[in-house]
Amino acid sequence: MPPRFQVIDLFAGPGGLAEGFTAFRDKKTRQPFHIAMSVEKEKSAHQTLMLRNFLRKFAGRFPVEYYRYLNNGGDEPDWISLYPEQWAAAEMETLQLELGTDHAKKIIRNRLADLKRGNRDNFILIGGPPCQAYSLVGRARNKGIKGYKAREDKRHFLYKEYIEILRTLRPIAFVMENVKGLLSAKVDGDSIFELVLSDLTSPNFKNEYELFPIFSGGGHRPTRSSDFVLRTEECGIPQARHRVIIIGVRRDIAKAVPARLRDRGLLQEKSQPVTVGEVLGGMPKLRSGLSRDDSSEAWISTLIDASHKIQTADLGLDPGTAASFQRVLDRCRSDWERRPSKLRRVSANMDVLEPDCPKILGQWLYDAKLTRLPNSDTRGHMASDLCRYLFAAIYAKVVGRSPKALDFPKSLAPNHFNWNSGKFADRFRVQLLNQPATTVTSHIAKDGHYFIHPDPAQCRSLTVREAARLQTFPDNYLFKGGRTEQYVQVGNAVPPFLALKLAEALHSILD
Known part of the structure; x- marks a missing residue:
């Protein structure tokens, strides 16, 4: 049976959002979300993403060679020779591209055309543009750069690449993630957050998507910044990570969602803090x-x-x-x-x-097949x-x-x-x-x-592994590259256990 929803993951990093979406199982233990395409520009993050996409081809039963490699060390297995079909499929869906370049636009346009050729109206778009330009630390650093002009910093407008693909693909739903600093970031006095919302609801977009609040919307259409702020410590994540999450459902799908589901918010209950x-x-x-x-x-x-x-x-x-x-x-x-x-x-x-x-989080993190933890050396x-x-x-x-x-x-x-x-x-x-x-x-x-x-x-x-635990990456999730690159991947990622909850909430609407 083919997957119900094909997911396009932009600015994917090491794959935190994708991990949560692909791990979700419905009430019949089916896997409704399948990654059709992931895009990441940084080499080591792409390598991590590529390996994880390859491992997903085994439906949760990773190859014995993978555990032998994690537990015993040595050279990484030659996956191409061992599992050519699965590796080729992972290569096909995992692209190392810099979004915003002409080269990336051409390749993505062709790949989306191939994916849409089957005329299946089941795409989900997830991801979030790089946050350095929006974060408070990044903005403070930019002020110290002589001659810095925010209007000329392309990172401020990478979200438009996400919007452009959203318009081209017309997915039935999308999830856009970014730092809380997005709410206060401005370019020449213009609010970046207001620009994002304006692009999502502009006449050129035919007002095509209905936005859903994270928690209870109180019966109003979510346009206030607080409607899109998610505090991960309230979602069972052992970390006080505050992020902007914008979730939209195409109107022809959203109109069938009962009002009570709209008003309650996507995440109905707040969890006890995990320490x-x-x-x-x-x-x-x-x-x-x-x-x-x-x-x-x-x-x-x-x-x-x-x-x-x-x-x-x-x-x-x-x-x-x-x-x-x-x-x-x-x-x-x-x-x-x-x-x-x-x-x-x-x-x-x-x-x-x-x-x-918590039992559910413990089961998510722990892998009894591991005899030692990867990415766990100290600096x-x-x-x-x-x-x-x-x-x-x-x-x-x-x-x-x-x-x-x-x-x-x-x-x-x-x-x-x-x-x-x-x-x-x-x-x-x-x-x-x-x-x-x-x-x-x-x-x-x-x-x-x-x-x-x-x-x-x-x-x-x-260590990288301890930071990954706080980010809720499963212990069998291997980060590639040097240790510095591994830290960067973990720090920039979306917590996968949070992504699992977002996938569950989105599925409850689409189902």
């Missing part, structure tokens, strides 16, 4: 590395030196909190001295899920930063929040001219065990300071 500890707590303990002359012995010596430096610093804590701080510091030091060879930099064994992890840090990581993680553990710049002892403060300016008050941020993580962004590829592991004994930033 960092619930998804990371059972993962193998690892040590960080040293950026120079790394070894287990050198790392322990560096951390013990750091503990003495912290112990003699003026922490500015009340006596009770200072005593708790000292107890945690002593436990860490004892652990390092007692078990110097126990902590590795790469996961050598599989984890166990925390019993408090190296400077000795001075390890000292700050140790202080910050212990402070967060005993105080209940990540320290701000003013909470750091002067002896641990970095030599930054703006350290006390207030602009970078949370330059070193610990992810708290009992709360959802802060937004995982591509910046994690830079230094990891904003993503310090909550366990002070490990004294490190998050």
Whole structure:
């Protein structure tokens, strides 16, 4: 039986949206959504996407060679020789193109014509244009660029490539995702968000799509910015990631949707927050590395030196909190001295899920066929930063929040001219065990300071796999490329478990 809906995935990244849509099963356990075409320009993300699209050809039962590769390492299998038919199909649907170029327009136009030749009116368009131009950090960075003109920055208008394909394809529904900064982004005084909505509902578009609110629309047509804001911590994602999600259904389909379904919103119920500890707590303990002359012995010596430096610093804590701080510091030091060879930099064994992890999310993340976790090696840090990581993680553990710049002892403060300016008050941020993580962004590829592991004994930033867990990528999802490229892919992605919920909600309308 052919799939009911063919999905076109634009600006696909490593495939977060596609993973959720293709994983959805209806009440009869059928897979209604099939990826017909994915488009991504970045090489390593395209490689990740290509591999995952290939694995989907096996209907959830991945080849034994894949698990052998993940568990044992070595060279990646020659998939072309082993499974030529499945690899060729994945190549056909996974395009490495830069949207907006004449070359991409030509290829996509021809590919869409081929897909539509069967005259099947069952297309879904998903994806979201790159967010760097809309994010608050990106806009602040652009202001510092001499001669920068927003009107000339093509990234502001990449959404028009999405709109153009929407007009050409006339899918029965679409999902457009972007950062919350889209709501406040402007070009020469014009609101980008208003431009997007205007394009979606313009006379040239024949007002063809009805937009649906994420949560209860209160009986009104969703045009307010708040109607399109989704807070992932309210959707069972272990991360406070706030995004703009615009979902439209073609009017000839939408008119059959009862009013009660329109008013209730696509996601009817908000979920209990899932914490960092619930998804990371059972993962193998690892040590960080040293950026120079790394070894287990050198790392322990560096951390013990750091503990003495912290112990003699003026922490500015009340006596009770200072005593708790000292107890945690002593436990860490004892652990390092007692078990110097126990902590590795790469996961050598599989984890166990925390019993408090919600069952559905745990089943989504965990794969019993894995004996070790992929993409789980730690990065190296400077000795001075390890000292700050140790202080910050212990402070967060005993105080209940990540320290701000003013909470750091002067002896641990970095030599930054703006350290006390207030602009970078949370330059070193610990992810708290009992709360959802802060937004995982591509910046994690830079230094990891904003993503310090909550366990002070490990004294490190998050691994790619831990960041992927917070983004709800299944543990068997392999990210290709170098570690920096892997971090960028994870940070830019849409959480797949969230995409699963969006697919379920959209299917409830289309069904």
